Amino acid sequence: MEGIKITKEVDARGSFCPGPLMEMIRLIRSAQVGDVVAVISADEGTKKDLPAWIKKAKHELIAEEPVEGGATRFICRKLH
């Protein structure tokens, strides 16, 4: 993503539901408001769970980027 700096990224490929979601929650917790963090996951359940959590927790899902090999990079900004 151009113009957006990812502060911290966790590669959660190989981790299963709810692992990648837990990684995102930990990242957001340790981040500063305004920071952008990312989690890479290849887990099918996470594709729906992560955006649902971001919405529920009222942060911003900036993008879901396809990553080689069928994984997705979920990029999220901490809003509060």
Next chain:
Amino acid sequence: MEDKISIILFSGTVDKLLAVATIASGAAAMQKKVQIFVTFYGLLAFRKDAWKTNRRLSKEFEDFATEALKAMEEKKVPSWLDTLKAAMEIGDVQVHACGLTMDLLAIKLEDLEPVVSDVVGVGTFVENASGGQILFI
């Protein structure tokens, strides 16, 4: 319906323990308050260090047990206890031990994994559960 989920964990097999820990994680992530009442075999599974040697799986899928355990080990699925601890880190998840089982089997709170916060009677559990969803596993 209040945003809380109460789980009665009666089973002590690894598959069901993992299911409970996973459901608790999802619920905690979605900001629901979770209480888990561990009773009978569920409580036995919470005895200190029991998780290290517990390889029991549900009877109805006994023929699948070796394959399932092997898959979990190969894919490095975290233990049910680690999954539960992660849920407790990110949300409001409480584990209560059943008073009756404790008395019957002469188990003390200090004999259990530290994730268990206290011993309660079924009345307290039901009271705390009222207005929310209840699962029996």
